[in-house]
Amino acid sequence: MERERTMTATAESTALAETVRRMLERVAPATSLVHEDGLDALLRRVDAALDDEIGLAGLLVPESQGGLGGELSDAATVATELGRACAPSRFVTATVLAGPLLADVGHAGPFGAACLVVPWGTAPGELLPRLVVVDGLVSGSVRSVAGVGDGPLVLPVTVDGETAVAIVSADAPGVGLAPVTSLDTTRPLTDVTLDGVAVQVLATGRRAVDALDAGLERAAVALAAEQVGLASWCLSTTVDHVQQRRQFGRLLGSFQALKHRLATLWIEVDSASVAAEAAATTTSDRAVLASAAQSMCSEVALHAAEECIQMLGGIGMTWEHPAHLYLKRALVDLNALGTPEQHRRRLATLVDLPPAG
Amino acid sequence: MSAADLEHLAARLLAAHPPASTDRLDFLRAQYDAGLAWVGKPVGRGGLGLTVSDQVVVDAALRAAGAPDNDPAANSIGLGMAAPTLLRYGTPDQVDRFLPPLWTGEEIWCQLFSEPGAGSDLANVSTSATLDGDTWVVNGQKVWTSGAQNARFAILVARTDPSAFKHAGLTYFVCPMDDPGVDVRPLRQITGEAEFNEVFLTDVRIPDSLRIGAVGQGWEVATATLNNERVAIGGGGAPRESGMIGVVAQAWRSHPERRRPVLHDRLMRLWIDAEVARLAAERVRRRPAHVTPGPGDSAAKVTFARIAQQLTALEVELLGDDGMRYDDWTMRRPERVSFTGRGPGYRYLRAKGNSIEGGTSEVLLNLIAERVLGLPAEHRPDKGIPWNESAR
Known part of the structure; x- marks a missing residue:
């Protein structure tokens, strides 16, 4: 029985991956990514296709709250394809993180492209809200927020010294959204300023803290899956290249120095996919496996992108070839939702391996 | 079910x-x-x-x-390597004869593959087997044979046709270890003990009924054995923090005074690597029985060796003064081997073998590069010529 369920789930997941992959090949081919002027429009087209055409809006929101009641493993499947295509999208920040977070704190929706207003480097368990609600109004700023669009802004705040979750519309009076020149152009960052903004508090105390942590943890798992997709693209692109490029009368791929590096990278990517899949499918061990996966997948993705740039040689240094976009995304995602070292520290506490001192 | x-x-x-x-x-x-x-x-x-x-x-x-x-540690070669090979290539009579006492541990098995001149280049074996009526007469020298002193049978690869191409001239046998021509001598290693043996074969007589697979099919059969070995060495099925990571994590927990930030980050990296390797082994174990091990499974073995070596080095460093002592250099012949047994110095030294035994990590990386990624094969001057005409 267990095996049959697993096999059905595997088949469904493969079908979803293929659907998303085909859509991305059509809507966001690699050639479209290098024209930075069109990235914003591209992001909207990708998300419209994900939400409406494939019908993934509200994927992780429970059915009782008007969502699809999907599993995090479904989201991981989609994220892997987004990473493979290096596609701009708010899928992770909205569909995985902020939307279900709103549902968790009892918001009735619609959730739209909701955005959790925290620095993109915020690790699960390390969120300290710095915005304070005084007389229902919030003032302050949050730098380097990913996923800001026209959807609602979800604010971690403190009310009377307690952590709370609040919501405000992106076009509310006093909200300032300043686009940042991001290192990773495929995931735009925004500085958010709030000047006496009237917000609606949705939850306070334990419920708010748990919803924020769970949201960031979900996003960390989806990001790990994205990183596996990104790393897979880098590996296969590099292997394709060394199979064609000749120097000294030989295929580059015949040099053992490169063969060993690529075989090592294949092992790393395979391990990363095991880690990401375990984190996405577990029901009982999410915190441990999420941080294990974030630590490993972040580093493997960056390593894969760096190997890709090196083995592509001069081609990898050009703006025209999309490899640099993967490198930049992998580099930024190293820090996104917590650095690998932060996740290892979080893990250390969870598995009783206390740090020095 | x-x-x-x-x-x-x-x-x-x-x-x-x-x-x-x-x-x-x-x-x-x-x-x-x-x-x-x-x-x-x-x-x-x-x-x-x-x-x-x-x-x-x-x-x-x-x-x-x-x-x-059935005390599986006492017969790991039999259970992990001989058994799957017999099942795949043995005749029904051979399987009936050998498998039940192999599983119960009544008959221990060892492996006669490697030779002084055939390590990574296993297909270069020069131990000869020539047919005399319906009996093969075997002469040569094998090495790195663990458990030979206790074994009732060995799986053996020998050259039956020196004028054939290297890989085509090999045949696979079951070798009775009680034949008077079998001479087992302990081989002392860097840990001080002799876990392995050299085995000298002089006019050893093997009936043709103990041949596994066809004459000349030995390389294919041996490859199946080795893929199983890599799964067995890198394999798993154990709970979290078993094996080397468990030993080192315990050392960390019981020595708060020795903890340093840089060691902590190294430990956590290796904890993650070990946990993911364990999960990957689970994935292999959940595979249907008809899926046979392939080149991709070599990854588990490469990873296992790397993690074991890095963990044991970390443990010696963590232990400081205590890491400078060794339990015992006395020559002995252990009945069974545990990579995590004895002291930290032993664990470090023994782990050095993990990237050599059962296919060096370098050879396995070649295998992955060529068979999984499809990259060009290494230059092979010994290819396409009769074995007895190649430079050896």
Whole structure:
């Protein structure tokens, strides 16, 4: 029985991956990514296709709250394809993180492209809200927020010294959204300023803290899956290249120095996919496996992108070839939702391996 | 078959052969006949044709009832390598003869593959087997044979046609270790002990009925054995923090005074690597029985070796002054080997073998590069010429 369920789930997941992959090949081919002027429009087209055409809006929101009641493993499947295509999208920040977070704190929706207003480097368990609600109004700023669009802004705040979750519309009076020149152009960052903004508090105390942590943890798992997709693209692109490029009368791929590096990278990517899949499918061990996966997948993705740039040689240094976009995304995602070292520290506490001192 | 069904079968076995009043070997033989020896293997061969991981349910039920086990550590070559090879390439008569006593541990097996001139280049074996009537006469020298002093049988690769191409001239045999021409000598290694042996074969006589596979098919059969070995060495099925990571994590927990931030980050990286390797082994164990090990499984072995070496080095460094001591350099011949046994110095030294035995990490990376990624093969000056004309 267990095996049959697993096999059905595997088949469904493969079908979803293929659907998303085909859509991305059509809507966001690699050639479209290098024209930075069109990235914003591209992001909207990708998300419209994900939400409406494939019908993934509200994927992780429970059915009782008007969502699809999907599993995090479904989201991981989609994220892997987004990473493979290096596609701009708010899928992770909205569909995985902020939307279900709103549902968790009892918001009735619609959730739209909701955005959790925290620095993109915020690790699960390390969120300290710095915005304070005084007389229902919030003032302050949050730098380097990913996923800001026209959807609602979800604010971690403190009310009377307690952590709370609040919501405000992106076009509310006093909200300032300043686009940042991001290192990773495929995931735009925004500085958010709030000047006496009237917000609606949705939850306070334990419920708010748990919803924020769970949201960031979900996003960390989806990001790990994205990183596996990104790393897979880098590996296969590099292997394709060394199979064609000749120097000294030989295929580059015949040099053992490169063969060993690529075989090592294949092992790393395979391990990363095991880690990401375990984190996405577990029901009982999410915190441990999420941080294990974030630590490993972040580093493997960056390593894969760096190997890709090196083995592509001069081609990898050009703006025209999309490899640099993967490198930049992998580099930024190293820090996104917590650095690998932060996740290892979080893990250390969870598995009783206390740090020095 | 559900877990409840398997528990039911185990209960039936226990009822018919109560462990408290049944001879150990009788119980093991009954377990084999009931298909509960290794449920991943075929019906009639000690199994039920299920997946390897289903065995966990059976073992738990039998252990809880105080049933004996077959002491798998004492016959790891037999169970991990000889058995799957016999099942795939042996005749029904050969399987009937060898498999039951192999599983129960009545007959221990060893491996006669490597030679002084055939390590990574295993296909270069020069031990010869020539046919005399219906008996093969074997001469040569084998090395790195663990357990040879206890073994009843060996799996042997020998050259039956020196004028054929290198890989085509090999044949695979079962070698009786009690033949008077078999001379086993301990080979002392860097840990101080002799876990392995050199085995000298002088006019050893092997009946043709002990040939596994066709004459000249030895390389294919040996490759199947080695893929199983890599799965066995890199394999798993163990709970979190078992194996080397468990030893080093425990050392970290019991020595708060030695903790340093840089060591902590190294430990956490390796903890993650070990946990992911464990999860990857679980994935292999959940694979249906008909999926045979392939080049991709070599990754587990490369990873296992790297993690073991990095962890043992970390442990020696963590222990400081205590890391400078060694338990005992006395030459001995251990009955069974545990990579995590003895002291930290032993663990470090023994782990050096993990990236050499069963295919060096370098050879396995070549294998992955060529068979998984499809990159060009290495230049091979010995290819396409008769073995006895190649430079050796």
